[in-house]
Amino acid sequence: xxxATAGNLSQAAAESRRTDAEQTGPMLAADGRPLKQSLNxxxxxxxxxxxxxxxxxxxxxLVTFVAPIVDMLFRSVENQIVSETLPRTVMALEDWDETDxxxxxxxxxxxxxxxEAAERRRHTRLGSRLNYEQTGLSSIFRRSxxxxxxxxxxxxxxxxxxxxxWEEPATWVALxxxxxxxxxxxxxxxxxxxxxxxxSFRLAxxxxxxxPETADAYRSFARAIQAEARNPDSPVEEEPWNxxxxxxxRDLAAAPASAITGYSGPEEALLxxxxxxxxxxxxxxxxxxxxxxxxxxxxxxxxxxxxxxxxPYTAGYFLASVDLRLTPQGIEPxxxxxxxxxxxxxxxxxxxxxxxxxxxxxxxxxxxxxxxLPMRTSNLLLILVLLPFWTSLLVRTSAWKVLLQQQGVIxxxxxxxxxxxxxxxxxxxxxxxxxxxxxxxxLLPFMILPLYSVMKTIPPSYxxxxxxxxxxxxxAFWRVYxxxxxxxxxxxxILVFILSIGYYITPELVGGRTGIFISNRIAFHISDSxxxxxxxxxxxILLVLVLVLYWLYDRIVGIDNVKLG
Amino acid sequence: xDYKLPPYATTGQRIWFYGFRVICGLIFFFLMxxxxxxxxxxxxxxxxxxxxxxxxxxxxxAYSLRHYQDFFTNPGWQQAxxxxxxxxxxxxxxxxxLGTLAAIGLSQSHVPFKGTIMAVLISxxxxxxxxxxxxxxxxxxxxxxxxxxxxxxxxxxxxxxxFVIITVTATLVGFDRSLTRAAASLGANPVTTFFKVQMxxxxxxxxxxxxxxxxxxxxxxxxxxxxxxxxxxxxxxxxFIGLREQISPTILAVATILVAVSICLLTAVELLRRRSExxxxxxxx
Numbered sequence: 066x067x068x069a070t071a072g073n074l075s076q077a078a079a080e081s082r083r084t085d086a087e088q089t090g091p092m093l094a095a096d097g098r099p100l101k102q103s104l105n106x107x108x109x110x111x112x113x114x115x116x117x118x119x120x121x122x123x124x125x126x127l128v129t130f131v132a133p134i135v136d137m138l139f140r141s142v143e144n145q146i147v148s149e150t151l152p153r154t155v156m157a158l159e160d161w162d163e164t165d166x167x168x169x170x171x172x173x174x175x176x177x178x179x180x181e182a183a184e185r186r187r188h189t190r191l192g193s194r195l196n197y198e199q200t201g202l203s204s205i206f207r208r209s210x211x212x213x214x215x216x217x218x219x220x221x222x223x224x225x226x227x228x229x230x231w232e233e234p235a236t237w238v239a240l241x242x243x244x245x246x247x248x249x250x251x252x253x254x255x256x257x258x259x260x261x262x263x264x265s266f267r268l269a270x271x272x273x274x275x276x277p278e279t280a281d282a283y284r285s286f287a288r289a290i291q292a293e294a295r296n297p298d299s300p301v302e303e304e305p306w307n308x309x310x311x312x313x314x315r316d317l318a319a320a321p322a323s324a325i326t327g328y329s330g331p332e333e334a335l336l337x338x339x340x341x342x343x344x345x346x347x348x349x350x351x352x353x354x355x356x357x358x359x360x361x362x363x364x365x366x367x368x369x370x371x372x373x374x375x376x377p378y379t380a381g382y383f384l385a386s387v388d389l390r391l392t393p394q395g396i397e398p399x400x401x402x403x404x405x406x407x408x409x410x411x412x413x414x415x416x417x418x419x420x421x422x423x424x425x426x427x428x429x430x431x432x433x434x435x436x437x438l439p440m441r442t443s444n445l446l447l448i449l450v451l452l453p454f455w456t457s458l459l460v461r462t463s464a465w466k467v468l469l470q471q472q473g474v475i476x477x478x479x480x481x482x483x484x485x486x487x488x489x490x491x492x493x494x495x496x497x498x499x500x501x502x503x504x505x506x507x508l509l510p511f512m513i514l515p516l517y518s519v520m521k522t523i524p525p526s527y528x529x530x531x532x533x534x535x536x537x538x539x540x541a542f543w544r545v546y547x548x549x550x551x552x553x554x555x556x557x558x559i560l561v562f563i564l565s566i567g568y569y570i571t572p573e574l575v576g577g578r579t580g581i582f583i584s585n586r587i588a589f590h591i592s593d594s595x596x597x598x599x600x601x602x603x604x605x606i607l608l609v610l611v612l613v614l615y616w617l618y619d620r621i622v623g624i625d626n627v628k629l630g
Numbered sequence: 631x632d633y634k635l636p637p638y639a640t641t642g643q644r645i646w647f648y649g650f651r652v653i654c655g656l657i658f659f660f661l662m663x664x665x666x667x668x669x670x671x672x673x674x675x676x677x678x679x680x681x682x683x684x685x686x687x688x689x690x691x692a693y694s695l696r697h698y699q700d701f702f703t704n705p706g707w708q709q710a711x712x713x714x715x716x717x718x719x720x721x722x723x724x725x726x727x728l729g730t731l732a733a734i735g736l737s738q739s740h741v742p743f744k745g746t747i748m749a750v751l752i753s754x755x756x757x758x759x760x761x762x763x764x765x766x767x768x769x770x771x772x773x774x775x776x777x778x779x780x781x782x783x784x785x786x787x788x789x790x791x792x793f794v795i796i797t798v799t800a801t802l803v804g805f806d807r808s809l810t811r812a813a814a815s816l817g818a819n820p821v822t823t824f825f826k827v828q829m830x831x832x833x834x835x836x837x838x839x840x841x842x843x844x845x846x847x848x849x850x851x852x853x854x855x856x857x858x859x860x861x862x863x864x865x866x867x868x869x870f871i872g873l874r875e876q877i878s879p880t881i882l883a884v885a886t887i888l889v890a891v892s893i894c895l896l897t898a899v900e901l902l903r904r905r906s907e908x909x910x911x912x913x914x915x
Binding site: 108111112114115116118120121124125126128130131132133134135136137140235272370427430431434445448449451452453455456457458459460461462463464466467468470472474475477506509510511538563566567569570573574584587588589591592597600601604608609611612613615 | 643645650651653654657658660661662663664665667671678679680681724729731732734735736738739740741743745747749750751753754756757758759761762763764765766767768769770772785787788790791795836845848849851852856866869870871874881882885887889892893895896899900910
């Protein structure tokens with residue numbers, strides 16, 4: 066409560082005593098407002114002041130720390146890449162019944178999508194994404210990127226043979242382009258300003274109704290070549306892709322004669338001529354065309370995988386984190402020889418528990434000794450605990466690397482003492498033992514410090530009282546002292562376990578192949594295999610585990626009570 | 631257990647008394663030995679990671695400063711040292727200034743959602759580093775901070791904040807509020823009160839929080855590996871690479887220097903803690 070309010074309070078009290086006799090009603094403050102309102106106002110101001118002081122830091126942390134974590138959570142289920150790269154195919158697959166290969170329409174959709182993806186160089190990225198789900202897809206996508214140019218060539222040749230005007234970019238721009246866009250483009254071309262980008266292509270109104278697929282394919286062509294990062298092209302100068310001619314053929318072949326004859330606009334004569342001729346065109350089967358490019362396109366599992374992962378969000382990464390996978394037939398366990406994550410989680414937890422147990426065994430006597438020695442001695446000995454605590458993690462890890470190696474100090478000493486022969490040096494590093502030893506050493510201060518702070522507060526008179534009542538040393542310790550130190554054990558255990566379960570550096574350096582933790586796998590997926598979704602899912606599981614423990618720690622110890630040194 | 635053995639102790643008690651001390655001695659040995667072993671090894675004249683016969687015989691020729699010389703002349707190590715010294719102080723400055731302000735706000739008597747706010751502010755210390763690193767890597771890549779100096783500084787500042795919050799709030803628990811009221815009643819405005827009255831009293835806590843934040847950034851490896859690029863290679867990063875790939879005894883020289891740095895920091899924090907306790911003891915209430 067601020068002084069102003071306190072002043073108001075006493076004045077108001079005096080005033081109310083004076084006026085009590087005369088009037089009944091709400092108690093008033095000095096300025097004539099009701100006292101309750103006045104107090105509330107002061108309290109609100111105080112709350113706002115406190116929040117204003119905290120706000121900058123909170124905002125800072127939200128942007129630099131919380132947002133990245135939320136972003137990671139999002140990434141663990143995000144799967145927009147399939148529907149973004151192959152939007153038409155995904156739509157066409159919605160009605161697919163998965164009994165036989167998809168229809169010609171779907172293959173046409175794939176042709177349009179893939180041509181654009183290849184131009185924007187997105188097909189390899191999608192290939193590596195889907196390769197996580199089914200091996201081999203990456204190479205199918207990569208190889209198809211080269212063959213996709215030829216799809217529709219047959220039709221392009223026939224249209225051009227019919228009328229050479231179809232080869233002219235100008236014909237297409239006149240047919241497809243919005244008159245306003247054509248004007249804007251001409252203006253842009255006249256300025257010769259190299260900095261400004263060409264206005265983004267727009268379709269003429271109405272053309273979509275006459276030639277739906279062609280309009281869509283042409284727009285995709287025009288936008289894709291304009292968006293080329295290094296040397297953007299203009300639809301005014303480029304002949305369309307073969308897939309645009311494919312679309313034109315499909316439109317003209319499917320459209321009723323009235324739709325074309327009813328069309329009036331630029332190049333209407335040319336279009337009518339083409340519409341009359343398409344019935345005599347040589348046709349190709351798209352499915353066979355794709356089979357020629359890459360056998361995979363006529364295999365059911367490839368289509369099944371694309372269909373299964375066409376949703377913008379997927380549980381696939383989480384399933385992979387627990388050795389399951391999403392197949393077109395439903396959720397299945399992965400092959401026996403590829404199951405690693407459950408084992409890794411189990412190993413992380415088991416090793417963390419052993420480290421925690423060792424820390425209790427080693428930390429308890431030290432904390433007990435420290436809390437029972439006179440202040441001066443215990444402060445001196447505490448330095449032996451605090452120095453390792455303050456020493457760089459890498460220094461301590463490198464020290465253990467030096468000590469535990471086959472040619473290292475410990476083995477040398479053992480050989481020198483004759484305990485092991487020179488030929489049978491112990492393997493202390495690059496296995497689970499190495500991880501446990503080094504991490505117990507690193508985390509031991511985190512056990513000793515909370516234990517010590519709890520034990521310091523246990524009055525020695527309790528144990529003395531127990532002994533005076535006839536308890537043996539052991540009974541006095543076990544029945545009286547130990548129960549009072551349990552909160553310290555709890556705090557230390559949770560702290561050590563939380564820290565150890567997410568450790569990365571030490572297992573990476575001394576753990577070898579068998580002593581690594583789940584964190585090492587996360588790091589591997591971020592920087593080596595580039596499977597970020599799986600890394601995010603593994604990270605999310607680990608995070609949830611840690612947050613549950615954090616919550617537990619807060620309930621038992623209270624985060625306000627965390628002490629450092 | 632009493633710290634002195636009474637004269638009437640039985641043989642069993644004697645054995646237990648000394649046995650217990652021996653066990654504790656061994657555990658202290660376990661704690662200190664790794665740190666103590668690398669110091670002499672860093673003066674090894676050979677490129678070995680173990681004691682050579684010459685070293686054990688205290689032959690002066692078996693000892694040399696060549697690994698230290700390598701550290702101070704190798705451009706890779708020097709660049710790493712420079713990077714560390716450029717990143718850590720700036721990150722510390724950010725976490726100390728924002729953290730102190732927030733700690734003062736948190737120590738007010740009425741703070742709405744205090745528990746939740748505290749949990750968020752402490753979380754960078756609790757969330758495993760690899761998760762923070764992964765999240766920051768993804769997010770900072772999106773906003774163009776990945777691989778930049780400021781990306782690493784901001785990330786390290788975030789990691790240092792819990793330490794500042796914890797130490798400064800601990801100091802503020804013993805802070806006598808009537809002092810600020812007295813200053814206010816004598817006509818000082820809030821800013822003057824803060825800098826002339828409150829700040830000098832909580833300064834030890836602020837400085838030791840700053841030292842914690844500094845050592846957090848100075849020692850940090852995981853986040854800098856992911857958020858930084860080759861241009862931000864720090865000392866711990868260089869050590870990490872050295873330990874993983876081309877193991878060279880220069881690392882032991884660096885480690886010894888870092889141990890010396892930690893001893894200095896530990897002493898500073900300890901002195902500050904005592905000073906803070908003395909200051910608090912002086913103020914009534």
